[in-house]
Structure formats: structure tokens, C-alpha cells
Amino acid sequence: MEPSAVSVFGVIVGVAAAGIAAGPGIRTAITHRRSDNGIAFxxxxxxxxxxxxxxxxxxxxxxxxVQKYFLVLSLIGASVTALGWFLFASTARSTPERLSRRSIYAGVTLVIGLNIGLIVTIPIHDLYWSSVTDASMEETRSIVETGYWAHTLLVAGLCLAGSWLFAKVRGNRRDRIHGLAYAICGITVTVTILMSNSMTPGSGMLSPILAAGLVCLGIVQATRS
Structure with missing residues (x-):
């Protein structure tokens, strides 16, 4: 089967986004590794x-x-991204300190860890999706279960919380501009997650590509500061 133009475009942009996050993104985090915010980034x-x-x-x-294998990895990636975004927002010096508590960090990390643990063990349970065989068409299809929607709400909730924190940034003009950019990008990621997971469960390149925009903003901010 020949790949569609949309698929080819998604692959190209996805590879570019991964390259930015893996190269400049991780290098920026290493440069600021002595701070909690740098580790979160x-x-x-x-x-x-x-x-x-x-x-x-x-x-x-x-x-x-093979597609299902990488679907499991994408769920793990989405969970780690949501955790990192929330921690990055809550440890930023210009965001409100309402969620800047070790107990909150520990609780969120434990919930994400539990979610990842359940994702890794998907082959032995039907919490995220189950397989149903259609006798008339002699094919097997997957049905999304409660765990998948709980995962979606968890990831979207953490992305929204991080966006809310950046929307509340107070400080100089540069901090407010960066905060607004983070908030807009984070809200866009949140909406995209909810839409793509509802319309086409288990697929979609738009959400991770947009999430790479958060990393790009962090790189730009670190460079300017």
C-alpha cells in the first residue's frame, strides 16, 4: 500500500519535531540541570x-x-510529556506557587507512574482496549475501554494545569510574553489531545508535533535569558 501525502508529511514533520526535542531540547535541559525547572524541562x-x-x-x-506496539509507546510518551509539562510549569520562577509543593509533585508522579505501569501491562488486561472478533467479516477490531479515556483525561488535565499556570504569569514584559506563548501552545495541545483521542483513538501525529512546540519555546526562552 502506497503511503498517502498526509502520512508522508506527518512522518517528515514528526522526525523534525523529535530531532528538535532530542537535540537542542535535551541539551538545554542538561545546561540547566542544576535547577528543578531544568530537570522538568x-x-x-x-x-x-x-x-x-x-x-x-x-x-x-x-x-x-507492530502498530499496537508503538501505540503503547506513544501512550507512555504522552504520559511522560504531560508530567514534564506540569512540573516545568509549576517550577518556573514566574508562575504562581499554588501548585509548587512536593506533595503535589509526588502525587502527580505516582499517578503517572501507575498509568505507565498499566500501559506496559496492556497485554494481560483489557483496561485500555479489548479485541472483538467479527464473525461475519472474519476480522478482529479493538474497542476502547475506560482506562484509555482515563489516560486521555489525565494527560489533558496535566497539560491544561500547566497552561493555566503559565497564563497566570506575572513579572516583566518578557516573562508575560513567554507565559502567554506557553499557555496558548499548551491549551492547543490539550484540545488536540481530546479531539484526536476521541475521533481516532490510538492514532494522530498532531498532538506530539504541537507538544514539540513547547520544547521549542523553552529553547528560545533559555537562549534569550
Whole structure:
């Protein structure tokens, strides 16, 4: 089967997004590794790399079992990205300190860890999706289950929380501009996650590509400062 133009474009942009996150993104995080915010940015960059690369592999994979393997990796990447984004927003010096508490960090990290643990063990349970065989057409299709929607809401909720924090930035003009840019990009990612996961569960390159925009903004801010 010949790949469509949309698929080819998604692969090219996805590879570029992964390259930005893996190269300049992680390098920026290493440069600022002595701060909590720098470590959080590193988590965000790693999550975006996993998310975009697995999304690209889903597009180019031909076999269903291979596509499902990379789907699992994309769910993990989305979870790590959401965690990194929330921690990055809550540890930024210019955002409100309402969520800047170790107990909140620990709680969110544990929930994400539990989610990832359940994702890794998908082959032994039907919490995220189940397979149903259609006898008339002699084919097997997957049905999305409660766990998948819980994962979607968790990832979208953390992205929205991080965006809200940046929307509340107070400080000089440069900080407010950066905060507004982060908030707009974060909200866009949140809406895209909800739409793509609802319309085409288990697929979609737009969300991870847009999430790479958060990394780009971080690189630009770090360079200017």
C-alpha cells in the first residue's frame, strides 16, 4: 500500500519535531540541570521524543501488531510529556506557587507512574482496549475501554494545569510574553489531545508535533535569558 501525502508529511514533520526535542531540547535541559525547572524541562523533552518517534513508527508500520506496539509507546510518551509539562510549569520562577509543593509533585508522579505501569501491562488486561472478533467479516477490531479515556483525561488535565499556570504569569514584559506563548501552545495541545483521542483513538501525529512546540519555546526562552 502506497503511503498517502498526509502520512508522508506527518512522518517528515514528526522526525523534525523529535530531532528538535532530542537535540537542542535535551541539551538545554542538561545546561540547566542544576535547577528543578531544568530537570522538568528534560522530562518534557524526553517525553516528546518518545511520543513523536512512536507516532512516526505507527505511520510507517505495516503490520497491526507492530502498530499496537508503538501505540503503547506513544501512550507512555504522552504520559511522560504531560508530567514534564506540569512540573516545568509549576517550577518556573514566574508562575504562581499554588501548585509548587512536593506533595503535589509526588502525587502527580505516582499517578503517572501507575498509568505507565498499566500501559506496559496492556497485554494481560483489557483496561485500555479489548479485541472483538467479527464473525461475519472474519476480522478482529479493538474497542476502547475506560482506562484509555482515563489516560486521555489525565494527560489533558496535566497539560491544561500547566497552561493555566503559565497564563497566570506575572513579572516583566518578557516573562508575560513567554507565559502567554506557553499557555496558548499548551491549551492547543490539550484540545488536540481530546479531539484526536476521541475521533481516532490510538492514532494522530498532531498532538506530539504541537507538544514539540513547547520544547521549542523553552529553547528560545533559555537562549534569550
Amino acid at each position: 528534560g522530562i518534557l523533552a524526553v517525553g516528546v521524543v518518545i511520543w513523536t518517534v512512536s507516532g512516526v513508527c505507527q505511520l510507517v508500520a505495516q503490520e497491526t501488531i
